[in-house]
Amino acid sequence: AGIIAGAITGKNMLGINTRIDAGKNIVHLDTEQGEYEYYQHMAQVKKIANINEVPGNLLSYRLRGIKAEQIRQAISHIAEDKKTGLLIIDGLLDTIIDFNDLHECRMITDILRDTTERNKIGIVCIIHQSKSTNYTIGHLGSFADRFSQSVIEVVKAEKEPISTMQPVLLRSAQGFEPINIQYNLNNYCWQLHESTPNEHKSSGLDITEDEIIDFLTKLFLD
Numbered sequence: 457a458g459i460i461a462g463a464i465t466g467k468n469m470l471g472i473n474t475r476i477d478a479g480k481n482i483v484h485l486d487t488e489q490g491e492y493e494y495y496q497h498m499a500q501v502k503k504i505a506n507i508n509e510v511p512g513n514l515l516s517y518r519l520r521g522i523k524a525e526q527i528r529q530a531i532s533h534i535a536e537d538k539k540t541g542l543l544i545i546d547g548l549l550d551t552i553i554d555f556n557d558l559h560e561c562r563m564i565t566d567i568l569r570d571t572t573e574r575n576k577i578g579i580v581c582i583i584h585q586s587k588s589t590n591y592t593i594g595h596l597g598s599f600a601d602r603f604s605q606s607v608i609e610v611v612k613a614e615k616e617p618i619s620t621m622q623p624v625l626l627r628s629a630q631g632f633e634p635i636n637i638q639y640n641l642n643n644y645c646w647q648l649h650e651s652t653p654n655e656h657k658s659s660g661l662d663i664t665e666d667e668i669i670d671f672l673t674k675l676f677l678d
Contacts (some may be wrong), residue, residue: 457497457646459580460484461505463542463564464514469504471621471635471648476578480541483534487527487550496516497619503645519550527551527566535571541578548581548600555594565599572605585609601625616648617641 458470463482466475476482486494498516502508510516519527528551534540545551552560572579583592583600592601601607607625612618622634638649 457500457504460501460514464501464505464507465513469606470637470646474542476541480513481537481539482514482542483540484514484544484546485519485527485530485534486546487519487522488547489518489520491518494520494625496507498644503643509562524551525555528567532567532571535575535577535579540575542580543577544580544582546582548583549593549596550594555596560593561595561599564596565603569603611655 458472459474460482462469462472462474463476467473486497489497498510501514502510517530519530523641531543531545531551534543548564551564556562568579568581571577581600581604583597585591585597586593591597596640601624604625605627606623606629609622609624611620611622613620617639618636619638620634620636636649637646639645640647650668
């Protein structure tokens with residue numbers, strides 16, 4: 457939601473700067489959520505961006521229940537559209553049938569890697585971690601981690617309504633201090649949380665806010 461809101465407004469949202477070229481579309485594919493949760497998520501995007509209506513360059517689709525092959529076809533079609541500037545896939549697991557099938561996992565990561573190289577668009581994929589290992593799920597997670605330009609982990613605090621975004625793999629940028637966001641029960645919206653939750657330790661990196669912004673810009677657009 458923060459990434460989408462940032463792309464809509466061109467402003468820093470939840471510690472993230474997302475920029476796309478003028479005239480380009482933001483395409484959001486939700487493969488997981490039910491109808492109610494999906495519309496709640498889109499309402500959250502509008503709250504974070506402080507807008508009343510979804511702009512015309514945000515194209516969001518709920519694909520829950522669609523077969524994996526059809527989702528892959530949709531991804532390829534959208535990525536080839538010259539007006540697409542940013543594609544967000546939530547979640548990547550639903551693009552295949554078996555997350556431990558080597559052929560399937562390599563197929564989808566090849567599609568994404570070749571698409572970004574050929575069309576020069578940004579693709580953000582969400583993939584869950586195994587609850588038992590805290591690693592991304594199966595061979596799909598291994599391939600995604602290996603071929604991604606950058607990997608960012610989002611960790612939920614156990615006792616507080618806080619989520620922390622922290623770097624795991626950054627191929628073309630320096631590390632950054634974890635970014636914490638908190639759900640505000642007064643206005644039912646996510647917002648930046650300044651202090652670090654007790655569950656997470658600071659990385660101790662000496663890095664400026666400008667460097668964080670430069671990194672996030674490269675992460676989601678390069």
